[in-house]
Amino acid sequence: MRRLFSGLLVILASFFFLRPLFAQSPSKQEPKTEFFPLALVLDAAEEAVNGILWQPDWPLDLPPDAFKVKDAYRLSMESEGISLVFFRNTVYQIQDDGSALASLRVEEFPFVIKNKIAQVKLSYRGLFEISGIVINFQSGEESWKLEVLESDNSYPSLVRSSLGESWFFIALSRGLNEINESWYDEEGTLLGAYRISLAAIGERRRPALIHDFSLPGEDCELYYDSRCLMTEKSGPEGIYKVQYYKLDLPRYLERGYTGGETQRYSFQWDERDLLVRLAGDDLDSRYEYTLDERGNWTERRECCMVPGLGLVYPAPGTVFKRGLEYFE
Numbered sequence: 001m002r003r004l005f006s007g008l009l010v011i012l013a014s015f016f017f018l019r020p021l022f023a024q025s026p027s028k029q030e031p032k033t034e035f036f037p038l039a040l041v042l043d044a045a046e047e048a049v050n051g052i053l054w055q056p057d058w059p060l061d062l063p064p065d066a067f068k069v070k071d072a073y074r075l076s077m078e079s080e081g082i083s084l085v086f087f088r089n090t091v092y093q094i095q096d097d098g099s100a101l102a103s104l105r106v107e108e109f110p111f112v113i114k115n116k117i118a119q120v121k122l123s124y125r126g127l128f129e130i131s132g133i134v135i136n137f138q139s140g141e142e143s144w145k146l147e148v149l150e151s152d153n154s155y156p157s158l159v160r161s162s163l164g165e166s167w168f169f170i171a172l173s174r175g176l177n178e179i180n181e182s183w184y185d186e187e188g189t190l191l192g193a194y195r196i197s198l199a200a201i202g203e204r205r206r207p208a209l210i211h212d213f214s215l216p217g218e219d220c221e222l223y224y225d226s227r228c229l230m231t232e233k234s235g236p237e238g239i240y241k242v243q244y245y246k247l248d249l250p251r252y253l254e255r256g257y258t259g260g261e262t263q264r265y266s267f268q269w270d271e272r273d274l275l276v277r278l279a280g281d282d283l284d285s286r287y288e289y290t291l292d293e294r295g296n297w298t299e300r301r302e303c304c305m306v307p308g309l310g311l312v313y314p315a316p317g318t319v320f321k322r323g324l325e326y327f328e
Contacts, residue, residue: 033163033166033168033191034114035183035191035192035214036113036114037181037194037196037210037212038133038146038156038159038170038172038181039172039174039179039181039194039196039207040113040196040207040210041111041113041120041133041135042130042155042156043206043207044109044111044120045106045109045120045122045130047206047228048086048088048106048109049088049104049105049106051067051068051070052228052229052248053067053068053086053109053110053111054066054067054068054248054250055112055230055233055240056230056231056232056233056240056241056242056250056253056255057112057115057233057237057238057240058112058117059112059117060255060265060278060283061302061318062082062117063077063275063300063320064249064250064267064275065249065273065274065275066084066320066322067084067086067109067110068248068249069296069324071294071326071327072296072324072325072326072327073087073088073089073090073104073325073326073327074086074087074088074323074324074325075087075322075323075324075325076322076323077320077321077322077323078320078321078322078323079318079319079320079321080318081138082117082138082320083119083138084110084117084119084138085108085109085110085119086108086109086110087106087107087108087109088104088105088106088107089104089105089106089107090102090103090104090327091103091104091105091127091128093127103127103128105124105127105128106122107121107122108120108121108122111135113135113137114237115237115238116137116138116139117137117138117139118135118136118137118138119135119136119137119138120133120134120135121133121134121135121136125148128154129148129151129154130148130151130154130156131147131148132145132146132147132148133145133146133148133159134146142163142164143163144161144162144163145161145162145163146159146160146161146162146170147159147160147161152173152174155172155174156170156172157171157172157173157174158170158171158172159171159172166185167185167186168183168184168185168186168191169183169184169185169186169188170182170183170184171184176198176205177197177198177205178195178196178197178198179194179195179196179198179207180193180194180195180196181193181194181195181196182194192212192213192214193212193213193214194210194211194212194213195210195211195213196209196210196211197209197210197211199222199224201224201226201228202226202228204228206222206224206228207222208221208222208223208224209221209222210222210235215236218235218236219235220233220234220235220236221233221234221235222234225244227248229244229248230242231243231244237257238255238256238257239254239255239256239262240253240254240255240256241253241254242254245267245269246269246273249267249269249273249275250267251266251267251269252264252265252266252267253265253266253267263280263281263282264280264281265278265279265280265281265283266278266279266280272295274287274289274297275287283304284304284305284312285302285303285304285305285317286302286303286305286314287300287301287302287303288300288301288303289301292324294324294326296322296324297322298321298322298323298324299319299320299321299322300319300320300322301316301317301319302316302317302318302319303315303316303317304316304317
């Protein structure tokens, strides 16, 4: 316990000198743990309140409209090896006149971290101040458990995290134009650091450039349209570009993986905004649906058009089942 307290004091002292640390290289000790910018998870939580979840680096077989239903507060989706939930809860703020103002906050949502799909679960202190985060990867690897120790204007500034038997501390400093984030071990040794530059899009500010000090020259750049939808992501995992159809449904997608060729895909939607076909350089899939009484799909069945013997024949593909719980 004394060791942990001593380490925490070192971290708190380091936090106030965070700027000078960014000019230094992270610890030369190569950690086995794969870190990630927590600030991007926090940004995704803010956007999920507005129902914006899909991004161009999502797994291609994951339905881009999986969590798009305006009048549902909870959506669960399952397939072989995948179980994801998007849950927005209604909370009430008491006004000076005694009336209650209803607002939404996100409890659970899916997110991609370094090309791996994960389920993020949030807990709160009060109405909107995040107190804890659990990140479960669908691949079955160890889960991250994070506890917010301190916040600055409801934004986490000091976080204690664990991965299996290992403990870490994360210090964050959010300004108008950038977020600085650094990861430490329990002894206070700097393990990794990020600087996230923010872009102003209307009244919102979104991450535009992620500089990882442990990976020089491999910055990640993000671009958005006027609606704050991501249109391009370029980084160590690859280059992703998307054009949208109507609101936030993808129409054309390009993916250029490191060391590989660029792959292009087109999404065909019907008049009900249901995806009926996904075609690209290496696939051609058609989709059929089961709908509920409100016209929202509860099951999506894939039919893959497979080439063979000079012909193209249909073969059954992935089936996704979706549970919907609606607002009254």
